[in-house]
Amino acid sequence: MVSAARLQGRIIAAHGRHYTVELADGSVRKCFPRGKKAGAAVGDFVQISPQGDHEGAIDQIEERRNLLYRSDDMRTKQFAANVDQLLLVIAIEPVFSDDITGRALVAARSADIEPLVILNKVDLASGVPLARQRLASLAKLGVRIIELSALDPAHVRSQLLPEIEGRTNLLLGQSGMGKSTLLNILIPDARANTQEHSVALGTGKHTTTSTRLYRLPGQTGSLIDSPGFQTFGLYHLSAHEIEQGFPEFTAAIAHCRFYNCTHRHEPGCGVLAALKHGDITPERHALYKRILAENEAKSSY
């Protein structure tokens, strides 16, 4: 009955109970999910029924290509939907976590999202060799790593804009890595834009706790900014998905004696053999075991 009035849009911000939806003409509306349609995420394409001049109801969430999220034993936290590329920001200082970096890459792989690691603050030159050394095992896996310094905005733009053009990019990182600084270089009016929407929709002051999609100025594509985090649980992944998050295991798994091998202690395990021969690093195998142990703790509740 309402279908004639429905409009297509994309969720560009999530505020808990309501969402900001951008329509094809560039206008924005404050929208509420209809009934029990919970779980919409930034990046979702939706159909809405307009209500008044500035509001609407979300009638339908279109099928997603992917959804990136993290989860612990208490709750899940959605990052964004329909993401083409994960821009994972790490830095020379403060020290980035190998564990969180590894987990973000596992999450991206399981959601079929291409990762691009951004090593920021390379102006802090004395820390660069150690950072490169710590990233060597990821580089060996074919993960692309771009080194830059946000102190040089022109270089940031020339390095990153060609990489992100025409795609939906999700910017993720631990706190303090320089995510906001990079966002402000790539989307110069990001803050002004957000405030403008907040005023128009009466949604109040922008809080750093919300996730927000920005259009790239002067070109197609978008950048989704999300709050920094200090943990990256993967309780939602199955044992099989965890295994798939480690591409260097794939060839070795074919040699496992048992079809349900967990690659921890089984005799005739191809992964353990590859670990012994140095084809898989002890750090990556340890990360795999930590993620799997969490997954098993959840299953035994």
Ligand SMILES: Nc1nc2c(ncn2[C@@H]2O[C@H](COP(=O)(O)OP(=O)(O)OP(=O)(O)O)[C@@H](O)[C@H]2O)c(=O)[nH]1
């Ligand atoms: N030396 C140097 N400092 C930088 C660089 N990029 C960012 N910073 C500084 O690092 C600090 C953290 O940067 P932010 O952009 O606020 O970091 P963030 O990742 O957004 O952090 P959260 O807001 O906690 O998520 C700030 O003091 C920046 O000025 C860089 O390339 N080199």
Ligand SMILES: [Zn+2]
């Ligand atoms: Zn095995």
